Amino acid sequence: MKTFNVAIVGLGTVGSGVYKILKQKASLLAHRAGVRIRLVAACDNDAKKRRALNLSRSIAVRDLRQVVNDPKIDCIVELIGGKGIAKKLILDAFKNGKDVVTANKALLAECGKEVFAAAKRSDRQIYFEASVGGGIPVIKSLRESLVSNDISSILSIINGTANYILTRMSIDKMDFKQALKLAQHKGYAEADPSFDIEGIDSAHKITILSEIAFGKSVSLKEVYCQGITHIDEADIEFADEVGYVIKLLAIAKQTKGGIEIRVQPTLLPKDHILASVNGSFNAIYLHGDETGDMLLYGRGAGSRPTASAVVSDIIDLAKVRCANAPLLPYPAFAPISAKKLVDIESRYYLRFSVIDKPGVLSQISSLLGKQGISISDVMQRERKAGRVVPLIVLTHEAYEKNLRAAIKQIDRLKCIKKRTQVLRIEE
Ligand SMILES: NC(=O)c1ccc[n+]([C@@H]2O[C@H](COP(=O)([O-])OP(=O)(O)OC[C@H]3O[C@@H](n4cnc5c(N)ncnc54)[C@H](OP(=O)(O)O)[C@@H]3O)[C@@H](O)[C@H]2O)c1
Known part of the structure; x- marks a missing residue:
């Protein structure tokens, strides 16, 4: 049996999981792949991480230069993260034939074009299943299993931290701060959770997904990105009363006006298939012209689920290099501009903070009406004459530019006491 020599760089959450799977399942993997995967180096600059895995002296490495320059290594598994050292490591690996x-x-969302071009120049490959959806095989599904499909839309929940927080707010009636604290306590959120709660992590992932699904590459800067920090428990409650849940959705759609790509907290009807994706779970809901609707669901992060995806890539490359399996073509990275947010049509949830007095609703509906926006539902539960109360309005389909113009005028009214909360509704 041929041997494929692998080095892991970065032995943190994911790297340690990869090490354990390769060690514990070596013979099973060799049997299934028809190639033996030999771990020749496990590198981390943190001695504690190396010690925790009880690495043998022959494979433990502190300095990654030792790995990148070792001619016997066929494949480097980059699991340190970030865009600095990781990028250099990957580019050097290609140059050295790995x-x-x-x-x-x-890294792939921001510098994917450059990284794939470097791989192509060196006639090397970079596989990246674990970059989106952790253990969910979404990249492979898009590149291989769904190859005959034109994918027209992707609606996804691809950040477990944000989904966990929104779930706790919804089911346990926690406020945002309490839910975030619990997520950190349970290990679902980092000490600095900003990438997750600001939607940036989801934006990275939907950029990669849209490139693979549509064969067109939207610059990360063009992905509209709104996080969940401004979601109030009142929004969750009101949404619930009118039959919706709030989820942080990463959306990519091919439309006549171009690619619509955005990350936003969104109201979903309770019977939508993504509405029951709770806790730290992820799901990607696709539409292919051949398959119709399809849902991929599972653990989007964590040591072993993510390592499962990494190991699957290692095996695929081993089969290419040692068993003449066909190579996958490089992603196209054909640049395309994203559809402007103002040109997107959607239904909206609006929470106005208004003085409770007669005539307020008619002022608001008249300004909405002037922009051609019609109302589908109104809710005002509390009655506190003369005090500030929430007024909830759901609209029919409207263009974002019209909605923005209306809200700008409404927020100037004397009866409006706070900036209006605007959330999109996806049916
Ligand atoms: N965690 C997940 O569930 C998950 C899921 C999907 C994708 N990912 C991605 O997987 C990658 C790794 O994530 P992770 O959560 O495993 O990160 P992590 O736990 O922080 O592990 C990274 C490890 O790399 C080490 N490292 C950093 N710079 C190094 C260098 N120059 N030389 C050698 N070792 C170095 C770090 O050591 P120090 O701590 O000393 O810096 C750390 O032990 C990231 O790109 C992340 O976005 C993670």
């Missing part, structure tokens, strides 16, 4: 497996969504 393939790469990575889970690094930030």
Whole structure:
């Protein structure tokens, strides 16, 4: 049996999982792949991480230069993250004739074009299943299993931290701060959770997904990105009363006006298939012209689920290099501009903070009406004459530019006491 020599760089959450799977399932993997995967180096600059895995002296490495320059290594598994050292490591690996497996969504979303071009120049490959959806095989599904499909839309919940927080707010009636604290306590959120709660992590992932699904590459800067920090428990409650849940959705759609790509907290009807994706779970809901609707669901992060995706990439590369399996073509990276947010049509949830007095609703509906926006539902539960109360309005389909113009005028009214909360509704 041929042997494929692998080095892991970065032995943190994901790297340690990859090490354990390769060690514990070596003979099963060799049997299934028809190639033996030999771990020749496990590198981390943190001695504690190396010690925790009880690495043998022959494979433990502190300095990644030792790995990148070792001629016997066929494939480097980059699991340090970030865009600095990780990028240099990957580019050097290509130059030295090595393939790469990575889970690094930030790097691929921001520098994917450059990284894939470098791989092509060196006639090497970079596989990246774990960069989106952790253990969910979404990249492979899009590149291989769904190859005969034109994918027209992707609606996804691809950040477990944000989904966990929104779930706790919804089911346990926690406020945002309490839910975030619990997520951190349970290990679902980092000490600095900003990438997750600001939607940036989801933006990285939907950029990669749209490139693979549509064969067109939207610059990360063009992905509209709104996080969940401004979601109030009142919004969750009101949404619930009118039959919706709030989810942080990463959306990519091919439309006549171009690619619509955005990350936003969104109201989903309770019977929508993504509405029951709770806790730290992820799901990607696709529409293919041949398959119709399809849902991929599972663990979007964590040591072993993410490592499962990394190991699958290692095996695929081993089969290419040692068993003449066909190579996958490089992603196209054909640049395309994203459809402007103002040109997007949607239904809206609006929460106005108004003085409770007669005539307020008619002022608001008249300004909405002037922009051609019609109302589908109104809710005002509390009655506190003369005090500030929430007034909830759901609209029919409207263009974002019209909605923005209306809200700008409404927020100037004397009866409006706070900036209006605007959320989109996806049916
Ligand atoms: N965690 C997940 O569930 C998950 C899911 C999907 C994708 N990913 C992606 O997977 C990658 C790794 O994530 P992770 O959560 O495993 O990160 P992590 O736990 O922080 O592990 C990274 C490890 O790399 C080490 N490292 C950093 N710079 C190094 C260098 N120059 N040389 C050698 N070792 C170095 C770090 O050591 P120090 O701590 O000393 O810096 C750390 O032990 C990231 O790209 C992440 O976005 C993670």
